[in-house]
Amino acid sequence: MPALGSSDGIIIDRPRFATSACVEPVAEHLTRNADELICAENDHSPYWYRVLTGAARCCTHLNDGRRRVIDFLIPGDMFRVYALPVHRIRLEAVVTPTLVHRYRRLELEQIARFDRAVAREMREEAPRAIERLQAHTVMLGHSSAIERVAAFLLEFSRRSRPQPEDTLVLPMSRSDVADYLGIAVESVSRALTHLRRDGIIDLEGPKRVRIKSRPALEQLAVQVLDA
Amino acid sequence: MPALGSSDGIIIDRPRFATSACVEPVAEHLTRNADELICAENDHSPYWYRVLTGAARCCTHLNDGRRRVIDFLIPGDMFRVYALPVHRIRLEAVVTPTLVHRYRRLELEQIARFDRAVAREMREEAPRAIERLQAHTVMLGHSSAIERVAAFLLEFSRRSRPQPEDTLVLPMSRSDVADYLGIAVESVSRALTHLRRDGIIDLEGPKRVRIKSRPALEQLAVQVLDA
């Protein structure tokens, strides 16, 4: 399968098929354009999802029109709906096209009996989700907008596959980032400009960020100390 | 076992032994005073914890002295350390005394083979943690301090065992709440006074909150809309 490119020639992702050989037969292929719904169940869902190309956001919509982006999913990430009495979680595509595999839980468990790799992935899905959520929580605890944006860049860089020259491709819009960080779109923009003016990053188009000084970025996004 | 009371006669908790009969033999009893460490492993830990009485906070300490409270655990809640490459998570007691059971994972799994209740609890630990983290994330997304405090009161009331007269006992300090909500201590205090002045809550001592108008509180803590 060839690399997929967005309209401006940026190579966003190549599919990752960590467990493809075994789960392929039971995988339902979903292709979505940006902002289209991938999954909106609100009760315990029998499906598991895996983002293959593109990106997705896990979010809720508040009744005053605001939106909370709880998590971004990039190729390789898995997703499922947990029993959630409080919030209605949705999964939406962020870029066009976004390819997602959908598996039935029971079929996945069936395969996991024989395939240790699949079993391991199922076992690790929840811990990974928790890891992302905890990191996000720490990020949201950061008081200033610049700290949040800096932490976001580092976190996304860590999760993304390495790109040449410490360049980072943000598949989502500023508005997505804003709702993820809990600040206004303009604040995201200002923070990025601020970082650029300080020579910490370069902006090569709205979606490409080159990290010029990782140490400076890390200093802004106050990292965790060992106790 | 009798009810435990704090010094001012508030019944904070009675122990909950959902799985006591079977896990008791392998449970290590830990008793801690407020602010004392319960667990600070930073790599995949072989232990599972369950808060029995008192309360605990799951948090990280930043290298500028600030602290992020990621989660509060109250009696019945389980805790374990996930493989976390980024943040060092600690579990600390919030009140004196806090009683925690510690189990070895392997022993717990052994028991789970025969005891369906234990198996179910182990299966549900991660989903419950995710549920709490997602709710927390939505809460942190709320912009204003009053919204956050209102959402916190509702969330904590939902998780706590019902108290007479819609009264809520907050075992943790204002500073704990502040670090949990990502705002300053003074802002928490001001928000509570604001809610009291508006007749939405009553403050019977710093730790006792009586919810006088739950609808008003729910309106402040913008709830999630169905899509």
Next chain:
DNA sequence: CGTGGCATTGATGTAATTCAAAAGACGTGG
């Protein structure tokens, strides 16, 4: 070439943080 969506930039009002101090709660020891 014009239009619409997204990103950036600027000006202003508002809300939270910060610094500072007083009031209240709690524990200790007289």
Next chain:
DNA sequence: CCACGTCTTTTGAATTACATCAATGCCACG
């Protein structure tokens, strides 16, 4: 039981930072 000291909570005033409103620039697309 009361007095005292300490810590927590609350309140106040000044500053800072973010959200909001508004306008412009930019790029893609019709």
